[in-house]
Amino acid sequence: GEDVEQSLFLSVREGDSSVINCTYTDSSSTYLYWYKQEPGAGLQLLTYIFSNMDMKQDQRLTVLLNKKDKHLSLRIADTQTGDSAIYFCAETGGTSYGKLTFGQGTILTVHP
């Protein structure tokens, strides 16, 4: 079945850029997503990218997609302490359209 992998931890200093990486196995993925989860809360959709795109920018967020390597990244510019959270990448598409497959989540810690 589909598999999505992420590194578990990332620690950065306030003001630096954060890059969270994700790899996936389903070559028929149509949409790829980044979600943010704060402690005890649900998931907030940050951004998503369609599989025929290489890059998408939305204010401080930049998503890069390398479809050949099945690699997705999320760059957060000027990271703030409020960005500390768990970030999940997820994909959908192929025969399971609408059903999201999530990575394990990356815990981002931002130090002052």
Next chain:
Amino acid sequence: GAVVSQHPSRVICKSGTSVKIECRSLDFQATTMFWYRQFPKQSLMLMATSNEGSKATYEQGVEKDKFLINHASLTLSTLTVTSAHPEDSSFYICSASEGEGYEQYFGPGTRLTVT
């Protein structure tokens, strides 16, 4: 826009009882709703997918008689955990999508504790 609510946010129940969790899309009509379960420090596990007016589709390994899902309207889906057991204690999150469903919006989650 695209707000999804869940009720209750926290619930404690005794073993053997049933508990119902509601998921509502507040400002859009949800063609499809999804129910997830999340264990501490782990990712989300899809339990089932429900479309309004039809039976839910359960993922492999999820007992449909234990986790009853009803998608009664385009804005409401309910998950009932029947004969609750301490092992059912978890964080349950719903999501909803409209139209083609490529954007899913998540509720804030319900923390269930079974004593």
